[in-house]
Amino acid sequence: MFFTTKAEYGVRLLIELGRQPQDQPVSLKAIADAEGLPLAYLERIVALLKRADLVESKRGAHGGYHLARLPEHIAMDEVVLALEGSLAPMECFVDDRNDDGRVLCSHHDDSGRGCATKLLWTRVQVGVLKTLAHTTLAELVDFQTRQLHPKTPTPA
Amino acid sequence: MFFTTKAEYGVRLLIELGRQPQDQPVSLKAIADAEGLPLAYLERIVALLKRADLVESKRGAHGGYHLARLPEHIAMDEVVLALEGSLAPMECFVDDRNDDGRVLCSHHDDSGRGCATKLLWTRVQVGVLKTLAHTTLAELVDFQTRQLHPKTPTPA
DNA sequence: CTTATACCCACCGCGCTGGTAGGATTTCGC
DNA sequence: GCGAAATCCTACCAGCGCGGTGGGTATAAG
Numbered sequence: 147m148f149f150t151t152k153a154e155y156g157v158r159l160l161i162e163l164g165r166q167p168q169d170q171p172v173s174l175k176a177i178a179d180a181e182g183l184p185l186a187y188l189e190r191i192v193a194l195l196k197r198a199d200l201v202e203s204k205r206g207a208h209g210g211y212h213l214a215r216l217p218e219h220i221a222m223d224e225v226v227l228a229l230e231g232s233l234a235p236m237e238c239f240v241d242d243r244n245d246d247g248r249v250l251c252s253h254h255d256d257s258g259r260g261c262a263t264k265l266l267w268t269r270v271q272v273g274v275l276k277t278l279a280h281t282t283l284a285e286l287v288d289f290q291t292r293q294l295h296p297k298t299p300t301p302a
Numbered sequence: 303m304f305f306t307t308k309a310e311y312g313v314r315l316l317i318e319l320g321r322q323p324q325d326q327p328v329s330l331k332a333i334a335d336a337e338g339l340p341l342a343y344l345e346r347i348v349a350l351l352k353r354a355d356l357v358e359s360k361r362g363a364h365g366g367y368h369l370a371r372l373p374e375h376i377a378m379d380e381v382v383l384a385l386e387g388s389l390a391p392m393e394c395f396v397d398d399r400n401d402d403g404r405v406l407c408s409h410h411d412d413s414g415r416g417c418a419t420k421l422l423w424t425r426v427q428v429g430v431l432k433t434l435a436h437t438t439l440a441e442l443v444d445f446q447t448r449q450l451h452p453k454t455p456t457p458a
Numbered sequence: 459c460t461t462a463t464a465c466c467c468a469c470c471g472c473g474c475t476g477g478t479a480g481g482a483t484t485t486c487g488c
Numbered sequence: 489g490c491g492a493a494a495t496c497c498t499a500c501c502a503g504c505g506c507g508g509t510g511g512g513t514a515t516a517a518g
Contacts, residue, residue, distance in 0.1 A: 186508070206462075264441060277429040330494080338514065341476060343477055346497095363493040367495090
């Protein structure tokens with residue numbers, strides 16, 4: 147299994163926020179009900195998103211969460227990275243994180259012995275990060291909206 | 303973590319086989335010693351590779367394993383699939399395997415609710431499979447050989 | 459002051475991963 | 489034929505991370 151439910155639930159949470167008007171906050175309870183997810187667990191997940199400056203919160207009654215930016219400017223690499231902690235394809239890839247979320251193999255002084263697989267895992271990791279980076283939240287919101295109301299056929 | 307050590311050890315095992323002359327079998331003991339891996343665990347891993355027709359075995363004294371094909375004709379998608387069982391990015395992707403190793407989301411009748419993430423995970427999965435399919439064992443063997451003997455600089 | 463919410467932390471069962479143990483079976487060299 | 493070297497098979501086990509729960513505090517609206 148690639149990703150845990152943290153990523154799944156977190157992305158669904160963001161989609162839910164993206165479908166709402168941005169001016170007033172949405173409570174976690176509302177999201178949990180709408181998506182059928184456990185509220186207490188969502189709390190911990192949304193905390194990750196907040197720490198990564200992807201959502202903002204308003205406390206107290208009638209409080210809740212809203213996106214920190216427009217859905218068009220939220221790319222999935224940032225989201226998944228925030229939720230999963232890192233995207234290391236293998237144990238030996240230690241969290242020596244670069245600017246683009248890439249993570250490196252710690253066996254660099256092994257003279258290659260024992261880590262010739264490095265080439266393979268690195269290729270996979272970079273591929274995944276690219277795929278994620280090219281998918282925005284706006285796209286996913288749009289995708290779901292079209293699935294629920296299939297009136298307007300996909301415009302290319 | 304993307305992949306488990308099964309994939310790591312399995313690929314290293316195949317690389318080790320690819321570095322040897324193909325005419326006589328190599329014992330697991332030799333591979334375990336060369337790579338510093340637990341022999342008993344390797345046994346279970348090589349069984350997966352054999353079941354997938356990636357290696358062939360010869361029993362008895364002076365027996366061992368050898369590749370079932372040339373390294374150029376062993377692509378990593380087949381290898382990782384054999385070792386990890388499947389490449390589902392998320393729980394809901396059930397093992398309804400296609401010819402190309404793709405796996406589908408089981409939430410197809412959810413009217414989209416709860417699985418708008420399907421688009422995202424499918425993109426990632428297809429990307430990973432493509433990356434793996436485009437990497438052959440021969441490439442990895444070559445990579446390791448060049449790391450150990452950096453005389454011949456990379457041609458191109 | 460009450461209520462609705464965000465926020466925080468400690469706990470817990472389960473399954474899977476990585477690894478071990480022991481034995482059965484096949485084949486080569488002598 | 490005997491023993492050694494190897495594949496093969498099955499059961500077992502500890503540790504850990506995931507998914508989930510509970511309880512409690514702080515904050516803001518009415």
